[in-house]
Amino acid sequence: MAQLMVAGPVMLLLVLGVGPRTGWYRPATVLSGSMAPGIPTGAVVFDTPVALRDVRAGDVITYHIPIGDHHVVTHRVTAVLTPGDQPTVQTKGDANGAADPWQARLKNGPAWRVAFTVPRLGYVLAWLRHPMPHALTVILAPLLLGAIWLAHIWRPRGENS
Numbered sequence: 001m002a003q004l005m006v007a008g009p010v011m012l013l014l015v016l017g018v019g020p021r022t023g024w025y026r027p028a029t030v031l032s033g034s035m036a037p038g039i040p041t042g043a044v045v046f047d048t049p050v051a052l053r054d055v056r057a058g059d060v061i062t063y064h065i066p067i068g069d070h071h072v073v074t075h076r077v078t079a080v081l082t083p084g085d086q087p088t089v090q091t092k093g094d095a096n097g098a099a100d101p102w103q104a105r106l107k108n109g110p111a112w113r114v115a116f117t118v119p120r121l122g123y124v125l126a127w128l129r130h131p132m133p134h135a136l137t138v139i140l141a142p143l144l145l146g147a148i149w150l151a152h153i154w155r156p157r158g159e160n161s
Contacts, residue, residue, distance in 0.1 A: 009137075009141065015027075016125070023049065024048065024049075025046050025047060025048050025049075025115065026046070026047050026112060027044050027045070027046050027047075028044065028045050028047060028062050028072060028074060028112075029042075029043075029044050029121075029122035029125060029126070030042065030043045030044070030045060030074055030117075030122060031122075032093075033095055034073075034075065034093025034094070034095050034096050035060070035074060035075065035076075035093050035094050035095060036094070036095045037095075038094055038117075039060070039074065039094075039114070039117050040119055040120075042119070042120050042121075042122045042123040043117045043118060043119045043120065043121065043122055044117070044118045044121040044122045044125065045060075045062060045074055045114045045116075045117050046114070046115050046116050046117070046118070047061075047062045047074075047112035047113060047114055047115065048112070048113055048115045049109075049110035049111070049112060049113075050110055050111050050112075050113045051110060051111075052084075052085055052086060052087055052106050052107070052109075052110065052111050053083065053084060053085055053087070054111075055077060055080060055087055055089060055106060055111045055113075056077065056080065057077050057078060057079055057080055058076065058077065059076070059077045059111075059113050060074060060075070060076050060077075060113065060114040061074070061075070061076075061077060061089075061091070061106075061111050061112060061113050061114070062074040062112045062114065063091075063104060063106060063111065063112065065100070065102060065104065066102050066103075066104050066105065067101075067102050073091075073093075073100075074114060075091035075092055075093050075100060076091060076092055076093070076094055077089045077090070077091055078090050078091060078092045078099055081103060082105075086105060086106060086107040087105070087106050088103050088104065088105045088106075089103070089104050089106060090103055090104075091104060
């Protein structure tokens with residue numbers, strides 16, 4: 001049981017905290033319903049890098065919009081208007097009635113194409129950012145794990161683990 005209590009959080013840390021540093025993928029939380037029902041609000045998409053010249057119509061990509069605050073959005077490419085090493089694309093959310101009101105020029109590194117989605121994981125991650133759950137995971141969880149390990153060390157030899 002203790003091994004399971006350790007393995008779950010360690011895997012989550014590796015997948016969401018350490019793994020993206022490899023450059024093989026990156027997670028992004030979906031904050032709107034523009035891609036529903038395929039990618040619902042609160043899902044986490046895992047994006048993998050693809051060469052800019054390989055972006056095609058139909059791909060679902062995560063990118064910074066070219067207007068306003070340049071926030072990150074995950075939308076489907078409906079057309080590649082200018083192909084090449086810095087393509088210009090038209091995008092649209094699957095649930096939206098019209099295409100996005102901008103054309104995005106993709107540059108500076110790879111494009112990030114959605115590989116798979118984990119529904120509701122974004123809600124869990126948002127909850128963990130609140131003060132109480134954050135304190136529980138950052139302070140209490142290590143103390144609990146330390147107590148479990150100490151109890152295991154100090155257990156008399158004849159007892160099974």
